Amino acid sequence: MNTIKPLDHIANTKAYVPGGKLQGATGPVAMLASNENPFGPSPRAVEAIRNAAAEGLQIYPDPDYGALRAAIAMAKGIADPARVVTSAGSDEIIHLLTQCYAGPGDEVLFTEHAFSMYEVSTRAHGATAVKAPETDMKAGVNAILGGVSPRTKILFLANPNNPTGTMLSVEELKALQDALPPHVLFVVDGAYSEYLGPEYEAALRDLVDRRDTTVMMRTFSKIYGLAAARLGWAYMPRPIADTFQRIRGPFNVNALAVAAGIASVGDDAFLAMSREHNTLWRAKMTEALNAMGLPTPESHANFVVPEFGSAARAAEANQFLKDADILVRAIGGYGLPTKLRITVGSAEDNTRVLDALQAFTAKR
Numbered sequence: 001m002n003t004i005k006p007l008d009h010i011a012n013t014k015a016y017v018p019g020g021k022l023q024g025a026t027g028p029v030a031m032l033a034s035n036e037n038p039f040g041p042s043p044r045a046v047e048a049i050r051n052a053a054a055e056g057l058q059i060y061p062d063p064d065y066g067a068l069r070a071a072i073a074m075a076k077g078i079a080d081p082a083r084v085v086t087s088a089g090s091d092e093i094i095h096l097l098t099q100c101y102a103g104p105g106d107e108v109l110f111t112e113h114a115f116s117m118y119e120v121s122t123r124a125h126g127a128t129a130v131k132a133p134e135t136d137m138k139a140g141v142n143a144i145l146g147g148v149s150p151r152t153k154i155l156f157l158a159n160p161n162n163p164t165g166t167m168l169s170v171e172e173l174k175a176l177q178d179a180l181p182p183h184v185l186f187v188v189d190g191a192y193s194e195y196l197g198p199e200y201e202a203a204l205r206d207l208v209d210r211r212d213t214t215v216m217m218r219t220f221s222k223i224y225g226l227a228a229a230r231l232g233w234a235y236m237p238r239p240i241a242d243t244f245q246r247i248r249g250p251f252n253v254n255a256l257a258v259a260a261g262i263a264s265v266g267d268d269a270f271l272a273m274s275r276e277h278n279t280l281w282r283a284k285m286t287e288a289l290n291a292m293g294l295p296t297p298e299s300h301a302n303f304v305v306p307e308f309g310s311a312a313r314a315a316e317a318n319q320f321l322k323d324a325d326i327l328v329r330a331i332g333g334y335g336l337p338t339k340l341r342i343t344v345g346s347a348e349d350n351t352r353v354l355d356a357l358q359a360f361t362a363k364r
């Protein structure tokens with residue numbers, strides 16, 4: 001027997017729990033657990049991946065990712081592509097920023113129901129997780145500032161947040177940014193920002209330009225429909241970008257993801273179509289769930305979060321949906337055991353989940 005042991009803080013890190021697959025399904029499964037785009041990616045991305053595969057996967061990708069960074073900068077109105085970094089999914093951005101800026105004895109701050117990779121990454125790097133309380137699933141500027149200490153190295157804030165769907169206004173983000181002390185790196189996670197539209201995307205970009213302590217991270221996994229390709233990016237001050245580039249793997253983004261990203265980042269018609277579908281169905285689902293007696297607050301992302309009144313009832317509903325081959329996300333691990341998170345999917349899948357929940361609530 002060997003005596004090999006992981007570092008204590010690694011041994012104490014709980015793994016991220018993904019949405020997973022449905023075991024034993026008898027028909028087509030409605031996949032509404034991971035906030036993926038029901039339309040898949042832009043056709044431009046699929047064609048680019050085919051071409052890139054045909055051209056030869058034996059060649060390493062360009063380690064500078066210059067063409068991808070330039071395409072992102074161009075599509076998102078960013079003047080200096082050197083301040084754009086790319087990654088294998090935005091999870092890698094979370095990990096690399098934590099690795100660069102926080103370690104044992106440091107604190108990383110996020111809100112009570114924040115995206116769980118912030119905590120996984122904090123613990124994996126030996127830093128201490130600090131959670132600012134939310135009120136009714138909503139983060140607040142003062143509550144966040146109350147969590148800042150001289151040891152706080154990073155504040156992660158997804159806006160809109162996953163799994164709550166709530167968000168701070170741009171004015172609130174600016175107020176928070178203005179009040180943060182200069183030793184705190186403010187990381188705004190815009191994973192769902194495209195669902196609000198180009199104006200909001202530009203507001204997040206401009207936030208980075210207001211301070212030399214703010215980073216905006218983004219993903220191709222949600223509205224871009226490229227979750228399987230694993231592609232993320234971030235816009236950041238130059239010294240932070242230089243630090244990040246120093247420690248990332250030299251070929252952290254694969255060539256197929258590069259091709260898909262370049263081809264689809266500026267496909268505004270695809271984004272608008274996906275956004276409009278989401279806005280329409282999110283409103284329909286919110287209204288229908290509320291009408292069923294499942295209180296569902298306004299969401300700003302591509303999912304809704306109905307309340308079932310108790311953890312037991314939410315678990316029962318989850319099982320009822322699974323039995324109907326519908327996969328949604330239980331969010332007890334996020335401190336929200338009485339709720340389920342339901343992705344806005346295709347019209348057909350949305351109708352299926354609403355019909356199933358109607359049948360479930362009608363049972364008593």
Ligand SMILES: Cc1ncc(COP(=O)(O)O)c(C=O)c1O
Binds near residue numbers: 088089221
């Ligand atoms: C808020 C938020 N940030 C980041 C991610 C990670 O996305 P990816 O690693 O697929 O880019 C997710 C995925 O669910 C998310 O919800």
